[in-house]
Amino acid sequence: MTFDAACGKQWMIAMNKTVQEKKDVLTELDQAVGDGDHGLNMARGFQEVVNKIDANEYEDLGSFFSEVGMTLISTVGGASGPLYGTAFIKLAAQLKGRKQADLPVLAAAFSAALEGIKARGRAEAGDKTMVDVWEPIVTHLLKRGELLQVEELTRLAQEKLEETKNLHAKKGRAAYLGKRSIGHLDPGAASSVYLFTAFADVLKGEIDNEQS
Amino acid sequence: MTFDAACGKQWMIAMNKTVQEKKDVLTELDQAVGDGDHGLNMARGFQEVVNKIDANEYEDLGSFFSEVGMTLISTVGGASGPLYGTAFIKLAAQLKGRKQADLPVLAAAFSAALEGIKARGRAEAGDKTMVDVWEPIVTHLLKRGELLQVEELTRLAQEKLEETKNLHAKKGRAAYLGKRSIGHLDPGAASSVYLFTAFADVLKGEIDNEQS
Amino acid sequence: MKKLINDPNQVVKEMLEGIVAAHPRRLKQLPGTSVLVRSDAPVEGKVGLVSGGGSGHEPSHAGYVGPGMLDAAVSGEVFTSPTPDQIFAAIKAVDSGKGVLLIIKNYTGDVMNFEMAAELAEAEGIAVAKVIVNDDVAVEDSTYTTGRRGIAGTVFVHKIAGAAAEQGASLEEVEAVANKVIANVKSMGMALTPCTVPAAGKPGFELGANEMEIGMGIHGEPGIEKTEIKTAEDIAAALCGKVLADLDIKEKEKTAVMINGLGATPLMELYIVYKKVAALLAENKVEVHDTFVGEYMTSLEMAGCSVTILRLDEQLTLLLEVPADTLVWK
């Protein structure tokens, strides 16, 4: 399986589709523990990403993800903008000059992206943020390498999202709620599930293609 | 039948009782065509009247009604304060020096009170104000003199109130509504009905007393 | 009714105490009254300006008491004109011998109570002049009726008459300039939600989830008509159109504009309304000399706004620009 800028486009288009469909779900999750804008933020950002990348051709994965990251940074705002933006900028830095990447290379790039999120947000796993989805996913990607089963990815992301429900938020707006944050899913973890699900779907398409 | 300051006290006590009971009714009438304070204004004013007169003795009807008028003027505010206040001040001027008054004298005094209201408010009958109750009542009092039947008074006041429903307001806050004022009773006409009903009840009590 | 109050029957009293506690250097309360006067009243050699009316329109009227505007604000109960004795106390407190101007909004109650106070003052030899503000074009104008209501345009009367008085104008001159403002200021308002008089405990009127009231007054009195909610642009066009038509304004004339919030409308929305008003005025080639956007004359927690346009000549422009030193207008 190899992943190129065309795959990247598919990924972003799929992500945007989900985000537009689930805008209200994300907003409702954020209304419960935050300020109710996460759906709007994601919808604005990924729509703009799709608008941008649609018109352009990309030499390599680096320039592609850099465009994605910069677009998110300059259109999303809030907490999720810098975090998702940083993640894609880190992917870009790792994949600079590569026309395509295989699973182990992608895994390493995601690992750098996760570090970027954690550095920017100063959050750890367990703080009830998107890190609670990203960290186990990255660990899994690194561990499985070429052996990755895409269904595992989607299932794991979903599982980890569910687990945020019982967490007491330490970072982000939900932290202001203290114990009252327990019992609610983290909105950024939910949008991260969409992101990895869209990613898994693209991988699955590629693998199916290769096998046929 | 003669009417003295003790009758005046009974009158005000009865009026206040009704107004306190009907506060919400007056407020609702005023909400429909005005600013919704007529019940509050009447309740505040007549409560204060009762508080004031309760403690005092009055030499004559003039000093009694003067106290009532001044109290209304200084506690009611709005449109109804100066109007009712002026009415009682005019009663006071007419009845100055009199310990008691018979029906023709009272009728003449009410006639002066009505003129006071009309001068202060620059309203005529038909403008959908308290004048639409006051004017026919005064005419009736003047016409019947000693022959007055108190039930006629109450009935007439009520009838005239009902007639305000079909009027197009020309004065007071309801005038701002233009044609939309049609179909609603005038709040000040309603409180005037309470006033004349309370007055009729006092007269009736006096007459019954005299006959027994 | 959700309000930050203690006792619905004490709101005016407690508010006045709060205002005086907050701004002791600016304002003082005449003992035993609901009158707030500027702390240096009466000001020697200056015509005194008294305004007021029912409470519930804050920052009107106490927010405009101070150098360059009002000398006293008299507060009645919520939406109820103050009584003559209170107004009379204000007149006495601000008269320095040069006379007192009463700025009255055209409501039967206000007119009668201020008139009675003026009679009391004149009986004591105080020179009193009265002006009656009737800027609300939502209401049919007719000599057979009460005429038009006074709404947010009143604030321009305070400002400009106040500046003239501060500059030493005589009572006649201050009255004349106040009347000039009144002749040249028109307003119209609308509401999205009703408001609740604390002592009444329930809203003064009802509006459906999708309804608004055009031509709304500032006391929860019904307006011209209920309609479906429109966009800010349509609303701005409706209000501004009627105001401009009534003012009969010509190209190149100079104006001051006020977009007034009725209590619960975010400033964001008022500026969105102003964007369209500015565009309409530009289209009509009307010059906007100055713009005021905010809460100047409210109606408790009503959501909605009014648009006021004042036609300026040179005199009014100069007086509008004189600085004032009040809580709201500086």
Next chain:
Amino acid sequence: MKKLINDPNQVVKEMLEGIVAAHPRRLKQLPGTSVLVRSDAPVEGKVGLVSGGGSGHEPSHAGYVGPGMLDAAVSGEVFTSPTPDQIFAAIKAVDSGKGVLLIIKNYTGDVMNFEMAAELAEAEGIAVAKVIVNDDVAVEDSTYTTGRRGIAGTVFVHKIAGAAAEQGASLEEVEAVANKVIANVKSMGMALTPCTVPAAGKPGFELGANEMEIGMGIHGEPGIEKTEIKTAEDIAAALCGKVLADLDIKEKEKTAVMINGLGATPLMELYIVYKKVAALLAENKVEVHDTFVGEYMTSLEMAGCSVTILRLDEQLTLLLEVPADTLVWK
């Protein structure tokens, strides 16, 4: 949702256009951005002050742009931090070579976006300092969490740091005095009703007819707890009590007090709250040097208020008193 708007997705853009149309002599918009700067920016020889955050808090932050306060206000979408490119544009526009102070309210999003902008500016050789306002005592303070939110106390930071900058202080000095304000200012708020982000179309939370939320933030984020509505006195005591305790204020210390309305609360009610706050401060023998009652940092059309107390020393007192010339603070 009843709002005076045209398109829920264009509210910020249209608001900014309205502000600039209304106040062209005061403010200009950096083309293609959501940044408003004072019309004479950059001011030679003066440290530039940039603040901002999500929209919906009007008059924050544009209402504080002008001589003696901010040089630029950056507006994000409603309740959403602005993006680094916008903040960076503001920094460049106000830097006169003396450096730029960023005044940031402590929300993860704001902190990250402003930090990224600062990194961009530093890469271009602009000296940037940041201060983070965290005055909301409703939130547990802890180094393990995000810490406390920045709310209405931010306005005092704008005012005092702005005065220092206007007087020619260096970036380090302006930063130091801003941090002194931050160390000495505490706030707490409450809400009676929720607010609705226009693009979300429905209220951010729910409150029963008889409920209020204590410790409410300024974004519709839930507070400490929902309780039954209390009287204004009880609410004032709860808010003021927690603020005073956290400030650990001593007898005879001098303070400035702000009673801030969240959007839909009538001024009348804010003064009723202040009446009790003033009484409590007097009881505690705390001196009140100055009081500010009004809408300074709102949350769209939320009903509710916050109480802010700033401990003043001589330096802060002097800087607080320096006149500013902004839309709201003069």
